[in-house]
Amino acid sequence: MKFTTSLLALGAAMALNSAYADEVQVAVAANFTAPIQAIAKAFEADTGHKLVAAYGSTGQFYTQIKNGAPFEVFLAADDSTPAKLxxxxxxxxGSRFTYATGTLALWSAKPGYVDAEGAVLKGNSYQHLxxxxxKAAPYGLAATQVLAKMNLTQVTQPKLVEGQNITQAFQFVSTGNAELGFVALSQIFKDGKVEQGSAWIVPAALHDPIKQDAVILNKGRDSDAAKALMQYLKGPAAAAIIKSYGYQI
Known part of the structure; x- marks a missing residue:
């Protein structure tokens, strides 16, 4: 009898939790793919809410949101697009806040190809960058600012291979279609080190700060899951994950 009663109590508790659990539809800047996947697992385990993410460029998401896309929360790669919305x-x-500050890296899939000062850019021995x-991805804009600061805009212009977002820019390098490229540090960094290839972590002084803002969209106004996610992103569990991928909080 006690065993049966315990099962009934457990079932009631699970039913109660599921009654309050919900899904939240989130538009996520491509550079934040790996961190949000880790955060989503912890978020669901801790709150019962499920995070359903779509990945892409911030500029493309802006257009989709304006055209009625069903997103409830937007995690952008800049602060200007959420401010514009x-x-x-x-x-x-009152829902907008900076959840992370991104870091730009010059990366090659080849070990030893990129030096610690980024001098490989001036060496001009590569065919594709x-x-x-x-125009759509803040990390791409930051890359052009770096090239301008280094007086390399004209030299590198014929070599540029442009991805629609930072994920595609990364893929061009990882597949060998470009010898090197500007990527988000989070794409190649985990637990304090670059996981593969070689990289130059670009000094922040060479480009505008990549402040990444989160905001609840109108479609998430009445969503408990959306509100819970925003609170979770401000908490210690999410902060630890975000920092592990090379972002600043």
Whole structure:
């Protein structure tokens, strides 16, 4: 009898939790793919809510949101796009905050190819340099700012291979279609080290800060899961994951 009663109590508790659990549809900047996948698992385990993510460039997501895409939360790769949506009354007032500050890296899949100072860029011995579309992807814009600061814009222009987003820019390098490219550090970094190839972590002074803002969109106004996710992103569990991928909080 006691065993049966315990099972009934457990079933009631699980039913109660599922009654309050919900899904949240999230538009996630491509550079944040790996961290949000780790965060999603912890978020579901800790809250019962399920995070359903779509990945892409911040500029493309802006267009989709304006055209009625069903996203409830937007994790952008910049702070200007969420601010613009806020000014256009597409977001829940007061919900926007910076969840991470990104780091740009010059990367090659070849060990030893990229030096610690990025001098390989000036060596001009490569055929292709991969970047994300600077009009849609903040990391691509940052890459163009670095090239301008180094007086390499004209020299590198014929060599540029442009990805639609930072994931595609990374893929051009990882598949050997470009010898090197500008990527998000989070794509090649885990637990304090570059996991593969060789890289130059670009000094922040060479480009505008890559402040990445999160915001609840109008479609998430009444979503408990959306509100829970925003709180979770501000907490210690998410912060530890975000930092492990090379971001600043």
């Amino acid at each position: 806020e000014s256009e009354q597409e977001t829940v007032p 991969s970047i994300a579309n600077p």
